[in-house]
Amino acid sequence: MDYTQNNPIPVPLEGPSWEVSSTIQTVFDWRYALERKNIMNLYEKGKALSWNASDIDWSIPVDIEALMAQRIRNGHGQVLNGVMKPPTPLNDKEMMQFQLNINAFLLSQFLHGEQGALVATARIVQSVPWEEAKFYAANQVADEARHVEVYHRYLTEKLGFSYPCVPSLATLLGRIMGDPRWDITFLGMQIMVEGLALAAFSVTRMQMADEPLIQDIITRVMGDESRHVAFGVLALERLYREEMSSTDLREREDFVIEATELLRERLLLTPVFEQLGFEPEVWTEWSRNTPFMRGFRQLMFAKIVPNLKRLGLLTPRVRAAYEKMDLLKYEHGKDSIEEAEPPPPTELVELLMQFMQAQAVATAPSTASS
Numbered sequence: 001m002d003y004t005q006n007n008p009i010p011v012p013l014e015g016p017s018w019e020v021s022s023t024i025q026t027v028f029d030w031r032y033a034l035e036r037k038n039i040m041n042l043y044e045k046g047k048a049l050s051w052n053a054s055d056i057d058w059s060i061p062v063d064i065e066a067l068m069a070q071r072i073r074n075g076h077g078q079v080l081n082g083v084m085k086p087p088t089p090l091n092d093k094e095m096m097q098f099q100l101n102i103n104a105f106l107l108s109q110f111l112h113g114e115q116g117a118l119v120a121t122a123r124i125v126q127s128v129p130w131e132e133a134k135f136y137a138a139n140q141v142a143d144e145a146r147h148v149e150v151y152h153r154y155l156t157e158k159l160g161f162s163y164p165c166v167p168s169l170a171t172l173l174g175r176i177m178g179d180p181r182w183d184i185t186f187l188g189m190q191i192m193v194e195g196l197a198l199a200a201f202s203v204t205r206m207q208m209a210d211e212p213l214i215q216d217i218i219t220r221v222m223g224d225e226s227r228h229v230a231f232g233v234l235a236l237e238r239l240y241r242e243e244m245s246s247t248d249l250r251e252r253e254d255f256v257i258e259a260t261e262l263l264r265e266r267l268l269l270t271p272v273f274e275q276l277g278f279e280p281e282v283w284t285e286w287s288r289n290t291p292f293m294r295g296f297r298q299l300m301f302a303k304i305v306p307n308l309k310r311l312g313l314l315t316p317r318v319r320a321a322y323e324k325m326d327l328l329k330y331e332h333g334k335d336s337i338e339e340a341e342p343p344p345p346t347e348l349v350e351l352l353m354q355f356m357q358a359q360a361v362a363t364a365p366s367t368a369s370s
């Protein structure tokens with residue numbers, strides 16, 4: 001697909017490419033037993049449901065500034081100051097820039113995470129010991145190439161600006177790709193990074209309900225991602241619950257805790273504060289502690305927690321870490337096998353309702369006086 005890169009993705013200070021070394025084992029499966037029927041079913045589904053990025057209507061005009069300006073005119077700036085309680089209240093212009101940058105930052109990280117999924121899943125094709133998992137991973141690789149394509153096109157042709165990969169996400173991707181153990185690739189990518197992406201996509205789709213192009217893109221991508229997360233659960237369930245020694249499992253617990261901390265770090269929005277000239281330390285501290293931002297970050301784990309539980313990884317050590325981060329409230333949610341796509345997060349729906357009510361109050365005087 002040919003498209004105009006009006007606004008290329010900024011290259012990180014470290015340079016335009018990044019090499020991560022690890023020595024992995026390439027595994028051939030001469031049995032071709034194809035005995036994991038649930039993975040074969042997923043493979044059939046993946047083939048049947050694949051789509052083409054060219055099918056998207058790229059002629060839909062995108063003017064995020066106009067859209068945000070309209071929201072500000074509708075009183076959103078005042079309401080957001082009330083809900084987010086920033087260190088200093090933002091005027092309309094500042095709030096608009098803040099919202100524009102958060103949107104560009106999150107979408108940019110979606111793109112970089114998709115590239116991570118592309119390379120990690122290509123490795124799974126090579127290293128997973130079962131042929132049926134190689135089949136499905138190959139199908140997922142094609143999905144991920146499309147995801148990189150659509151987010152890249154949206155950011156460079158349509159949106160206007162973007163961000164490089166945030167250091168905490170890069171660290172996590174490096175950690176996943178630097179580890180030679182195939183199950184860690186699954187745990188890091190399919191369970192943690194893609195589990196979070198599924199929740200983040202769902203939130204962005206709700207927040208950008210008035211932008212039809214991104215709605216279409218995210219809906220298509222989410223359909224694929226729900227299968228990818230299910231793939232991770234199906235691949236690891238038996239291994240972790242029945243086959244792995246407690247010593248090896250302990251290393252997976254450490255990995256989960258570290259990955260969770262990095263994923264939370266990614267959502268602190270520090271690069272946005274730097275970009276806007278907001279005091280990064282003051283604003284990052286706000287982001288770390290204010291109830292709105294804490295709630296936003298916790299939402300992102302709504303699917304990861306039930307999936308870890310299904311894998312037998314919600315062990316006392318992981319529970320203790322999650323208790324401190326207030327993430328255990330999601331443990332009774334449905335995992336990705338029971339329910340593929342996450343419903344819109346209840347907390348966010350409630351927040352948007354509050355937002356609408358507050359907006360109605362904020363705009364009431366002008367209505368009353370007319």
Ligand SMILES: [Fe+2]
Pocket residue numbers: 114117143144147221225
């Ligand atoms: Fe993806």
Ligand SMILES: [Fe+2]
Pocket residue numbers: 117144194224225228
């Ligand atoms: Fe994916």
